[in-house]
Every structure is written in C-alpha cells, then in structure tokens.
Amino acid sequence: MGSEGDDSDRPDHPDRRGYGEGWDELRQATLRRDGYACTRCGADDRTLQAHHVIPRGAGGPDALENLLTLCRPCHGVIHQSNSSFDDVRDEAPLFPKPDAPDPVARLREPIDQCCSRCGVERTDSGDLVAWIDPPSGPDEPDSGHFTLCKSCAGFLAESDARCEYEDLTGMGRLQIHELSTRRLDARVRPSLFAPPQVAVRREPRTLRERVLFDTPLRFVFTGPVRWLVAGTTLYVLATLLFTSL
Numbered sequence: 001m002g003s004e005g006d007d008s009d010r011p012d013h014p015d016r017r018g019y020g021e022g023w024d025e026l027r028q029a030t031l032r033r034d035g036y037a038c039t040r041c042g043a044d045d046r047t048l049q050a051h052h053v054i055p056r057g058a059g060g061p062d063a064l065e066n067l068l069t070l071c072r073p074c075h076g077v078i079h080q081s082n083s084s085f086d087d088v089r090d091e092a093p094l095f096p097k098p099d100a101p102d103p104v105a106r107l108r109e110p111i112d113q114c115c116s117r118c119g120v121e122r123t124d125s126g127d128l129v130a131w132i133d134p135p136s137g138p139d140e141p142d143s144g145h146f147t148l149c150k151s152c153a154g155f156l157a158e159s160d161a162r163c164e165y166e167d168l169t170g171m172g173r174l175q176i177h178e179l180s181t182r183r184l185d186a187r188v189r190p191s192l193f194a195p196p197q198v199a200v201r202r203e204p205r206t207l208r209e210r211v212l213f214d215t216p217l218r219f220v221f222t223g224p225v226r227w228l229v230a231g232t233t234l235y236v237l238a239t240l241l242f243t244s245l
Helices: 023-033 072-078 150-159 176-185 207-213 224-244
Strands: 048-052 067-071 128-132 145-149
Touching: 023 048, 023 067, 048 072, 067 072, 128 150, 145 150, 150 176
Parallel strands: none
Antiparallel strands: 048 067, 128 145
C-alpha cells in the first residue's frame, strides 16, 4: 500500500516530499483507522494513500484527524491539478459512496457537478444521477455519461424513450418514485449549452410557466441576466436618487 503523492509502495523508499519523521507510522495509523479501505469509494484492493484534508501548504498538520485514506484513483479525483494522477483518475468511480466523508464526497470531474440539461450546479453529489452510455448520432456528441439533477433525470426518463431508469445510476440505490415525482420540477427549457441528447423541452403546465419560462423572458428571470437586470435597475434608481438631492 502506498502513501500520498508519488511515493513508492516500498516501505524503505525515501520520502521525497519532506514529510517529517514518523510519517510512515502516521500513514499506517490512518489506513488502519479507516479499515484499509478508501473512504471515498470503499475499495480495499488498490494502492491506498493518506490524504491531507487541509493541505500541508495551507497549514494542515501531519495529524491523524487531518488525514483520510484514499485509493490512488480517488486521490486523483481530489487533486485534479496534479498530473501524476492523470493515468489513474478515470479508474475512480463516478460517484462517491453514500457515507463518504464530506471532504472527499465529490464526483469524479468538476464539470459533473453541473446538470447537463439545466446547467444548475449541485454541491451535494446525492442530488445528481448519471445517464450512462447515452446514444449518439451524427449531430450528437459521443459521451460516456451525462450527469443530471434528479428533476431533469426523472423528466428525461418519463419523456424520452432513449433514457430509461435502468440507464441511470447515482449514490446508493436510486428511488424511481422520487425521480418520477421530481420530474415536475424540471425546467421548461433546457440550458442553451445542453447536449442534444438531453436538450428536451418540458411542456409548460401553467400560464406563468408558458409566459416566463417558455419565451425569451426566461433569460430575464433565470440565469446571470436576472442579476444583470437587477444590478442595472439598482444603478439607475441610485443615480436618480443622488441627482435629485
């Protein structure tokens, strides 16, 4: 079992990163406390490493309470900018296990935190599911998966015959009833940047949805344009107020 970063699996390998005396004992204590299994995915048959929750460069101590056990692929998920993990990062599961500690409970890639249909970012991995092996055609990108918020996932599974519940996966067991119920919360129109496979329009149910979310007015009431309009309005009001004084 290896230690953090680029250290060799051999116990007599010198520590090239400058960790202090006793690091190997501390690393072994971390692995032992965590049952010799990755705290993100639960794997116990891969090279295991000790991960600093608060990085040493940010003042994080070499202390048991600041360390978590990760397999090397999951360690690469946490250290996205570290190229030494590029060869194994894709071997990590897309989702963390349901009881993964918060510091490591993230999806495999940062882009997977955003719903591919509506574009909304979800910080809780439990609010997202993945559509595995979506179909592709001449005008559709070939993708291994799309991540979707549960509302959009339920809507697609109910409205698009190409997306079936058995094609969806997430953290733990998916509740089909939950996805089916939440489909009504899916946005009427997909994001402008949604891939063709998920860019499916939901039929508006009310006059308000038809007017505000199914016409160009949606750019005013959703997304960054809303804040631009609000900021412009406040600026105009403030200008009028000060010029009248």
